Amino acid sequence: xxxxxxxxxxxxxxxxxxxxxxxxxxxxxxxxxxxxxxxxxxxxxxxxxxxxxxxxxxxxxxxxxxxxxxxxxxxxxxxxxxxxxxxxxxxxxxxxxxxxxxxxxxxxxxxxxxxxxxxxxxxxxxxxxxxxxxxxxxxxxxxxxxxxxxxxxxxxxxxxxxxxxxxxxxxxxxxxxxxxxxxxxxxxxxxxxxxxxxxxxxxxxxxxxxxxxxxxxxxxxxxxxxxxxxxxxxxxxxxxxxxxxxxxxxxxxxxxxxxxxxxxx
Numbered sequence: 001x002x003x004x005x006x007x008x009x010x011x012x013x014x015x016x017x018x019x020x021x022x023x024x025x026x027x028x029x030x031x032x033x034x035x036x037x038x039x040x041x042x043x044x045x046x047x048x049x050x051x052x053x054x055x056x057x058x059x060x061x062x063x064x065x066x067x068x069x070x071x072x073x074x075x076x077x078x079x080x081x082x083x084x085x086x087x088x089x090x091x092x093x094x095x096x097x098x099x100x101x102x103x104x105x106x107x108x109x110x111x112x113x114x115x116x117x118x119x120x121x122x123x124x125x126x127x128x129x130x131x132x133x134x135x136x137x138x139x140x141x142x143x144x145x146x147x148x149x150x151x152x153x154x155x156x157x158x159x160x161x162x163x164x165x166x167x168x169x170x171x172x173x174x175x176x177x178x179x180x181x182x183x184x185x186x187x188x189x190x191x192x193x194x195x196x197x198x199x200x201x202x203x204x205x206x207x208x209x210x211x212x213x214x215x216x217x218x219x220x221x222x223x224x225x226x227x228x229x230x231x232x233x234x235x236x237x238x239x240x241x242x243x244x245x246x247x248x249x250x251x252x253x254x255x256x257x258x259x260x261x262x263x264x265x
Contacts, residue, residue, distance in 0.1 A: 016191045020055070023176050027059035030174055031149055038063025040143050041151040042135050042169070043084055043092065045077035047189050047198055048153040048177065050084035054192040055176055056151055057090040066092040067142060069135045071101045076201075083195045093142070097134050104130060128211075132168025140171075149173040157182045157224040161241060162248020163217060170251060181228055182221035217244065 039056040056064040112118040152172030164170040203213040
């Protein structure tokens with residue numbers, strides 16, 4: 001348990017443990033309600049997936065699995081992923097998908113280029129999203145084999161702004177930390193015993209070398225959390241957050257279908 005030095009800190013600690021217990025109970029209820037046997041999560045080396053790994057281990061000590069899925073990943077991300085696995089003592093697999101990713105990207109870009117349709121300006125984001133979607137496919141292959149549910153790692157800031165890949169890291173069965181703002185994820189991480197090197201690292205989805213979440217978004221998690229709390233933030237950050245929310249609405253809804261006119265008899 002975190003050693004808070006004042007009464008408010010102790011109360012915060014107790015409150016977090018109560019909320020953790022609520023989420024653990026919810027996870028068990030979700031699995032039991034659909035007749036599944038356990039839970040699996042992809043572990044990236046970041047704080048969000050580390051927290052979720054701890055939660056599913058608590059919910060299903062003998063039927064939880066973490067999966068490290070490197071694709072040209074930074075060595076530190078892999079190391080931090082393994083550190084998170086060890087910290088919560090969850091069983092894990094490590095499956096490298098670099099060859100599969102390269103093969104698919106080569107086929108796609110070659111065919112598009114041959115047709116004169118390759119857009120070099122969007123190749124990097126297509127490459128990044130393919131990584132997330134390949135990981136999703138592998139997680140579901142594992143989940144289907146074990147009769148587990150796939151657990152997501154997106155927090156409230158990411159859900160609101162749409163900072164996740166549709167049918168990638170957003171393609172999951174359960175989202176246990178979707179109501180936690182980023183600063184709350186850090187609070188839970190400290191209570192759950194996530195390694196300090198994971199907590200202290202700069203947030204990154206590992207989409208490409210040197211990529212960071214906040215640089216890509218153009219704003220910070222702190223600003224997004226403040227916005228979600230109804231607090232004042234600078235106009236430029238406000239506009240970025242609102243635009244991200246508008247443009248990502250399709251990620252948070254069921255795919256639309258047309259309403260056809262029916263002829264009456």
